Amino acid sequence: MTDMKATEVLIDLASRPIDAAERLRPKLSPTTLNAHPQNHDNSVAWLFWHSAREIDAQTADLAGTDQIWHANGFDKRFDLGPASDTIGYGHTAEEARAITTDDADLLLAYLRESTDALVAYVQTLSDADLDDVIDESWDPPVTRGVRIASIIDDAAQHIGQAAYVLGMPL
Template identity: 65%
Template structure:
């Protein structure tokens, strides 16, 4: 198995985990703020998809799935949905209210499919290309891809943990 095959496999893990959560994702669970945290379970799943989408679009030089496949209109979050959630104030995070689990999962699956398609265009040598020199050490394409996948996996894992908490926790 080469590095690209590993990345393709890893890229699919967050959406697989999210799809397994579907039976638990009732409206009240999606909108819950476990422990009083500003990020709801819906926010966590929305963010996982948005961060994949925005960063994959930047890497590939293509349009975001958010707009290209009509998710912006379907989510109807306005400008709040156009970002990825990094640096959200408590009010901004709580403004991301999504009651449709199937839409969240469809979006995550769509962005994952685009990420996998992008990965399949790369060679192992492409992974070594420096894409961001503002960091020390500079960030390579491979490091950025690992970061994208890791961030999505962590947020889906947080959603799974929170969805399993007793009501009112």
């Protein structure tokens, strides 16, 4: 038996939100994607989109690469107008409700490509790289490993929220 490296744990964890999202595919109709149960601002479409956007934007920042959103044309394919350059943090109710799509496969494709980029990035790191301080504006300062864990945690929570909503009668 071999010892698992921290980067290997992060790679395993990074795949879990997309795996869970793909298992939800049979429930992703235009109605369920864009419903607002209990009149909540965030639809399932928003939860999936935001999960992919936050993975993409933060991974691109860490890796020093272009966001998949722009590089692979997802911004054009989603056609979200002014919301196209946002990632969902701090959205007003109106902005969150503007994130709509009937295309579950497009949402899953973007989430898959964003996740693949995160995994590819983590594969370039050593365990020692995870200790690098990348943001000193927080107390305590944020390390690369903590940022990656935060990216994965945010996505997992939002996909979990979507799964919960999809289990309700809409």
